[in-house]
Amino acid sequence: MKLLKLPERLGLVNYRNQSKSDIKAHISVETDICNSTCPHKATTYTCPANCYTVDDEGVVHFQVEDCIECGTCMYACDQGAVSWEYPDPEIGRGVNWNFG
Template sequence: VNIQVRLRLNRYNLDGEPHIRADTEKCRACLHRACLAACPARCYLPHPENGVAFHYEHCLECGTCFLICDHGALKWHYPSGGCGVSYRFA
């Protein structure tokens, strides 16, 4: 079973607020934008004005983006209790 099929098994209970916030000024200044390649859920997409667009809805809460961002552009915390990802396994 490939990774896309496995990711579709997960369930998400969305929090009202994004649990990750990106500082667009710092993202614009970043040249490598490692988050685009590092996020396993592809929550980060290129954005022509802000450098990066972030969509938290399918976040796996792995913390990779927070660790890999060397510009300190991310504010990261876990979603509220009962919200966020519930992993399902095939």
């Protein structure tokens, strides 16, 4: 069996409302906190899907598209920058699980 690299594996994740452009993300991040007072930027090296990244200028960015809902960032961020919501499934976005 061929071992897939992380980007290939993430490409196999299926999301609820994947085709909608007006979806409401289940995670929001106040990147102003990331880029001002956060002393460690823990989520940029603990998120397994690389949703939190640091660019060449040292600026933290967040993108929810590859999130696999592992929950790590909820605990890794002790700065109050990460908010989780479980919105109406009709407008929300999240991983479609195979077995519930």
